[in-house]
Amino acid sequence: MYEEMMLESPLGPRMRIEGREYDYFCGTSYYCLHGHERLIRAACEATRAYGLGPATGWDMPPLREVEELAASFFGTPAAKYIVSGYLGNFFLVHALKDEYHAIFVDEVSHYSVFDAIRSVGKPIHPFPRLDPGGLEATLKDRLRPGEVPLVITDGVFPVTGAMAPLRDYVEILAPYEGILCVDDSHGVGVLGEHGRGSLEHWGVEGERCYLAGTLSKAFGGFGGLIPGDEALMEKISRNVRIPVGASPPPIPAAAASAEGIRILGEHPEMRERLWENVAYLRGRLRGLGFPVEDSPVPIISLRSVRGLDLKGVQGKLREAGIMVKYVPPRGYSDAPGEGTIRIAVFSEHTRAQLDRLVEALRACG
Ligand SMILES: Cc1ncc(COP(=O)(O)O)c(C=O)c1O
Incomplete structure (x- = not known):
């Protein structure tokens, strides 16, 4: 599948990879916080104070702090900090399991979405990717009278950078009083006026819309995150055994995550810098003839034009x-x-780096 390469420096706009320095446009550290001095210091200090963690079933201040800061960042009464972003969808579909009868899933949702929904034991109905009409038709076809649907999808798709049309989904769900769950691993910290992600971007932060996010990408830390109200937290406690039967995220990860949330909350200009870089690069790539749409998402997917061999292009860029x-x-x-x-576009890419990328692509024909 993927060629795995050894990264030999902290994630950032310039990276050492297998002995050589590169301009780095991969991964998901959209603000390069994984190598940020404040996160590293916070992780070291918390580890000295608390060790690596409390082990199964106990709490420690850095873990609680992530939840408090996350609740404030997302504007929710509470938040649950969990051991991985991958498990966020599992938490949601199990927490809410008594409130819906069938699951409708975008057919190319992330592996974590499918692993989660297969574990809950409800009927699963895939609908065509990014297609509100397809969702509507599948609901009409598959839902029995009186049943409540749960729709689940990535908010931002990790390879193509496509955004799920969540406002359309919410409108379609309204007559059914359905539930929307979004894996927003690539949206949180990036999209929306306050960086709260895809739900904020589409203006659908509401009672029956839920998101599972990660701290391992934009926030520069590690672990998963579920913002919500006390009722959701209570359902998680009632229906999900993981927090009771498994260790919480490690303390250095928690402390770094807390600091990442703090930094993104304190510095909205970082989001603006990211959006400027995204808009600039998208525009320049369109100038080269690539069909790149206008979108605030920092993932840009290039498809072949004029018979271009993209694997060959990747090799030439690497050289x-x-x-x-x-x-x-x-x-x-x-x-x-x-x-x-x-x-992948970062807030920390310089204009010169973006221009170098465009010129190198132009040279590939
Ligand atoms: C859409 C999506 N969901 C979930 C995850 C898992 O997140 P984490 O790395 O925090 O476990 C990823 C990871 O790349 C992802 O792309």
Whole structure:
């Protein structure tokens, strides 16, 4: 599937990879916080104060702090900090299991979505990717009278960077009093006026809309996150045994995550810088003839134009000291049937780096 490479420096706009320096346009550290001095200091200090963690079933201040800061960041009464973003969807569909009868899932949702919904024992009905009409038709076809649907999808798809049309989904769900769950691993910290993610972006932060996020991408830390009200927290406690039967996230991860949330909350200009870089690069790539849409998402997917061999392009960029990801056909959950190049844009990329990337792509024909 993927060529795995050894990263030899903290995630950032310039990286040492297998002995060589590159301009780095891969991964998900959209603000390069994984290498930020404040996060590293917070992780070290908390580890000295508390050790690596409390083990199963106990709490420690850095864990509680993540939840308090996250609740404030997301504007919710509470938040649950969990051991991985991958498990966030599991938490949601199990916590809410008494409130819906059948699951409707975008057919190219992330692996974590499918693993979660298969574990809950309800009927599963996939609908065509990103397609509100397809969802509506599948609901009409598959839902029995009086049943409540739960719709689940990625908010932002990890390879293509496509945004799920959540406002349309909410409108379609309204007559059924349905539930919307969003895996927003790539939306939180990035999208929306306050960085609260896809629900905020689409203006659908409401009672029956839930998100599972991660602290391991934009926030520069580690672990999963579920913002919500006290009722949701109570349902998690009642229906999900993981927090009772497994260790919480490690203390250095918690302390770094807390600091990442603090930094993004204190510095909205970081989001603006990211959006400016995204808009600039998207515009320049369109100038090269790539069909790149206007979107605030920092994941840009290049499809082949004029018969361009994208795997070859990735190799040439690499020789020129620029690292982007080549994603083979169907090489990841939402990867299309043709090979693509995935470019990740960071707030810390300089204009000169973005221009170098564009010029190197132009040289590839
Ligand atoms: C859409 C999506 N959901 C969940 C995850 C898992 O997140 P974490 O790495 O925090 O476990 C990923 C990881 O890349 C992802 O892309």
